[in-house]
Amino acid sequence: MEDKAYKLLALQLNCSGKRAKELIDRGLVYVGDKKLKIARAVMPSHTKFRIEMPEKITKIYEDEDILVVNKPAFIDSYEVEASFFDARLVHRLDRETSGVLLLAKSEKFLKKAIEAFRNRKVKKFYTAWVEGVVYEKMVIDLPIHTIKGPKSISKISKKLGKEAITIVKPNEVQGKKSKVDIEIKTGRTHQIRLHLSHVGHPVVGDEQYGSPTKAKRILLHASKIEILGKEFIAPEPKDIVRYK
Numbered sequence: 001m002e003d004k005a006y007k008l009l010a011l012q013l014n015c016s017g018k019r020a021k022e023l024i025d026r027g028l029v030y031v032g033d034k035k036l037k038i039a040r041a042v043m044p045s046h047t048k049f050r051i052e053m054p055e056k057i058t059k060i061y062e063d064e065d066i067l068v069v070n071k072p073a074f075i076d077s078y079e080v081e082a083s084f085f086d087a088r089l090v091h092r093l094d095r096e097t098s099g100v101l102l103l104a105k106s107e108k109f110l111k112k113a114i115e116a117f118r119n120r121k122v123k124k125f126y127t128a129w130v131e132g133v134v135y136e137k138m139v140i141d142l143p144i145h146t147i148k149g150p151k152s153i154s155k156i157s158k159k160l161g162k163e164a165i166t167i168v169k170p171n172e173v174q175g176k177k178s179k180v181d182i183e184i185k186t187g188r189t190h191q192i193r194l195h196l197s198h199v200g201h202p203v204v205g206d207e208q209y210g211s212p213t214k215a216k217r218i219l220l221h222a223s224k225i226e227i228l229g230k231e232f233i234a235p236e237p238k239d240i241v242r243y244k
Helices: 005-013 017-025 077-082 107-118 191-198
Strands: 002-004 029-031 042-044 058-062 066-071 098-104 123-131 138-141 144-147 153-156 165-174 177-184 220-227 230-233
Touching (some): 066 077, 138 191, 153 191
Parallel strands (some): 098 220
Antiparallel strands (some): 002 042, 058 066, 123 177
C-alpha cells in the first residue's frame, strides 16, 4: 500500500498531518540519507522516516541594546526573533545557514545598525565547504538580480543586477572539497551561493545552485560580524569544522 508522505509521517510520529507537513517543509525529514522534499509525495506505507531536529539557539552576547545569537541550521531567522519577546531582527540568514545573527533590543540601536548595514559599514564573514579545490584567493565582482517568490532565486545580470562583491580565501582541502573563508562587501540574496556557483565552486549541499553532493544542509556558516565597533564570533558547528 501507498500514501502521501506527510500522512505516513503523521502516523509514525502520532502527530497531526499539519505538523508532519511542517517538518517536511522545513527540511528536517529524511528517508535513509536523502532529504524528503515533497510532503505530498506518494510513498510505500512501510517507509521509515528520520527527523533531524535543529540544535538549540545559543546566546553569544547580550546587553541592554543588542542580543547576538548563534543561529542553528534549519531555523528561520523569524523563528529566532519570535523566541525573544524583547528583540527585533537587524538582518537575516537563510534557513539552512548557521551562525551569527543580530537582534536589537532598543530602537536606538536598531536605527544605528540598519544605517550601518545600509552604508556598508558592517563587515560580514562566513565559512563554507565548496565543491572542487580552491587554491588561491578570489575576488568575485558580479552584479546580482533576484527574482522574488516563495523560493527566491538569484542570477548574474549585468543589465538588471545590483553590485555584489565576494572575497574568497582557501582554508583547507579535503579530497575534492575545499573549506573557504569568505567576506562579503554587499548583502544580496543568495550572494555567496550564487557567486561560488558561478566560478565553479558551489557550496556543498546547495542543489539549487549546482552542488551534486547530497548533504543534510547547505554547508555555509556566518562566522563573524563586525558592527559599530563590536565584533561577534559564532563557533563553527561540527559539520563545518570537518566535512566528514
